Amino acid sequence: MLSRKNHLETLRVKAEEQYVWDVIVIGGGATGLGSAVDAASRGLKVLLLEGHDFAKGTSSRATKLAHGGVRYLAQGNFSLVREALEERGRMLLNAPNLVKPLAFVIPVRNIFQKLFYWFGLKMYDMLAGKLGVGPTTMLKKNEVLRAVPTISQNGLKGGVRYFDAQFDDARLAIALMKTLHKLGGMAINYMPVEGFTKDGEKICGVQARDEFSSHCFTFKAKAVINATGVWVDEVRKLDSVDSKPMLSPSQGVHVVVDEHFYPAKEALLVPKTSDGRVLFVVPWLGKTLIGTTDTPRKDAPWEPDALPEEVDFILNTAAQYLANAPTRADVRSVFVGLRPLVSAGGENQSTKSISREHTVITAPSGLVTITGGKWTTYRSMAEEVIDLVCEQQGWLNKPTRTRHLRLEDDLPARKPGSALHEKLDLNLAEIAQAVLEEMAVTIEDVLARRSRALFLDSAAALECMNEVRFVLQNELRYSDQELDRQETEFRKLVAQYGLKEEQKFAQSLAMQ
Known part of the structure; x- marks a missing residue:
């Protein structure tokens, strides 16, 4: 224990x-x-x-992908890609219950794009060697539609499928x-x-x-x-x-929406956005994860805020590729991770x-x-x-x-008990397990990282808070005062993760 x-x-x-x-x-x-x-x-x-x-x-705010870095191929950084692909393979072998292969579809608008991405990703396969996950293939338009039923057909001429892996970072x-x-x-x-x-x-x-x-x-x-x-x-x-x-941090924002916006088992990769990055639309734990951004920062807060324009950028880009595009009102959670980018000198360089x-x-x-x-x-x-x-x-x-080395990744069989919330896969026994067997000691620990409730649906996570309080008080003998303190802190987090109107207003004032 x-x-x-x-x-x-x-x-x-x-x-x-x-x-x-x-x-x-x-x-x-x-x-x-x-x-x-x-x-x-x-x-x-x-x-x-x-x-x-x-x-x-x-480390709990990644895009949940174990990957070689497709875009580094275009930069010619083959050694970095090769190392990452080898390590992706080791993650799959050493933590098979937590790291799973995932197919990605890249939509294309013409034959030249299809050939370009197919050729580059065939090189990706080659660099992976015997630790490869699956072969890159060309897709016809109808094959793309079968894989991604909700993709926009505007200008769609087919696609390319390649493979990487997905995991739950926390x-x-x-x-x-x-x-x-x-x-x-x-x-x-x-x-x-x-x-x-x-x-x-x-x-x-x-x-x-x-x-x-x-x-x-x-x-x-x-x-x-x-x-x-x-x-x-x-x-x-x-x-x-x-x-x-020695660092020039940047932040990456992700938004989470319901599964019906993207009811696919394969992920979608937008290969080039308006800011020169890639955008992922990924099925994750019964939701859809969309991201990310790259915004330089001069500070490194524990809980960075998503800027309104970052969320708008993600949703607007997704709307160009999804027939049923989510809006701000559909966002269940928004989370922000800071990248520890090693500065190569020069304050004016792009973090990309x-x-x-x-x-x-x-x-x-x-x-x-x-x-x-x-x-x-x-x-x-x-x-x-x-x-x-x-x-x-x-x-x-x-x-x-x-x-x-095989990691201790054998997730216990689902603990018996009814779910605490219709939108979350969480019950009291699992909360007790987090506290007694996984060193969770706060409301946030349980609802943000031992379970991913806060990241999946911030409002639903808030509605489970009282049950977590009960388990913490029962198992760790916390005082009401300590639990009140934790509840106050968790409510602040929910406001940040939930795109609250007052949060957006505070951000707009901070930017003036």
């Missing part, structure tokens, strides 16, 4: 005993969890500290957390790192604080990895106030041109920072950073085991 209370007590004892961890990983997103799992797979003593909840930030993060514990490591959420301890100029531990009790801990470590995504610069500042920013590849740097203090990349390449990024740490520490003959 993965109880945060029990883990907190274990950590308290270890801190008092001045236990020395081999590796402390800061950050519980894809990269941090992957790095911790990789280190634990080598027999190292590993502790992961997450300041909020696992996958709270970018659930995969929880699978990694469980795998880490099975390998003998430890991970705890709501334990932000607030400073470092040093022996001379070298880091030898971290100072952290429990969000619920405000109790402070000092954890000793031989190596510390900063894997906090778009917040790596903040952690680097804790090490050295002179650290220069900034590298999606990851970067690993080591500070004079020994702090190792890894950032950039994407979910699909989390495992190879983790292998690289732990290889580096092992080399720095002189740990020999400790190869990774993650290339063929």
Whole structure:
């Protein structure tokens, strides 16, 4: 049983005993969890500290696709595509219950487009090699209509079908957390790192604080990895106030609408939008997910807002390809993820041109920072950073085991009980499972990441809040005051995710 209370007590004892961890990983997103799992797979003593909840930030707000990056082919970045396709294949093999093949249809308006995309995607297949998912094929107009019944027929001349994969990002993060514990490591959420301890100029531990009790801990470590995504610069500042920013964040917005707007089993890829990006229309957990955008930011809030023009762009672009186009009134949820893009210099460059590849740097203090990349390449990024740490520490003959490591992804059989809401697949037993077995400790944890209720239908998620309060109070003995605090915070989130009129008005004022 993965109880945060029990883990907190274990950590308290270890801190008092001045236990020395081999590796402390800061950050519980894809990269941090992957790095911790990789280190634990080598027999190292590993502790992961997450300041909020696992996958709270970018790692729960992806487009839910494990992919090689079709558009990187056009940029000629074949090495990045090849690596990502190999890692896509490993995700399918290592987490088969969470990662599934998914076909994509690209609609075309003429034979030249069809040949162009077919040729490029055949190269995509070739780069995937033996880890390919399925062959690229040309489609006639009637075949496109069979695959995507609600597609607009205006100018449609056929299409091209290719294959990638789909997964639930937050659930995969929880699978990694469980795998880490099975390998003998430890991970705890709501334990932000607030400073470092040093022996001379070298880091030898971290100072952290429990969000619920405000109790402070000092954890000793031989190596510390900063894997906090778009917040790596903040952690680097804790090490050295002179650290220069290495990121140029951008945000990507997704909207979720009902399935009837896109009742297809295959996804739709719009290969070139008005801003030069691609747009996906993807079936996901009984809903339709549409995205994404690429808007530069100078800040990195935990809960970024979707700008009205970003939502309009997504809906307007989708309307060009869907016969039954959703409007703002049809949006069930809107969520925003921040990309940790590694700046290549030059403030005026477009974030579409900034590298999606990851970067690993080591500070004079020994702090190792890894950032950039994407979910699909989390495992190879983790292998690289732990290889580096092992080399720095002189740990020999400790190869990774993650290339063929099955994750703890065997989702339990559906817990008995009636659904709490007609629009959500969630019951009381599953809420209790999230709290008792998956370290969920807040209303948001349960409704945003252990289940995906907030992301699927924000209004319906709000209507399930009282049942979650009941389970939390029953299992964790929270006070009414603490639950009231959590409820207030969750209501704020629902307003952001639900395109509330007052939220749009506040955004318009902020932009003036």
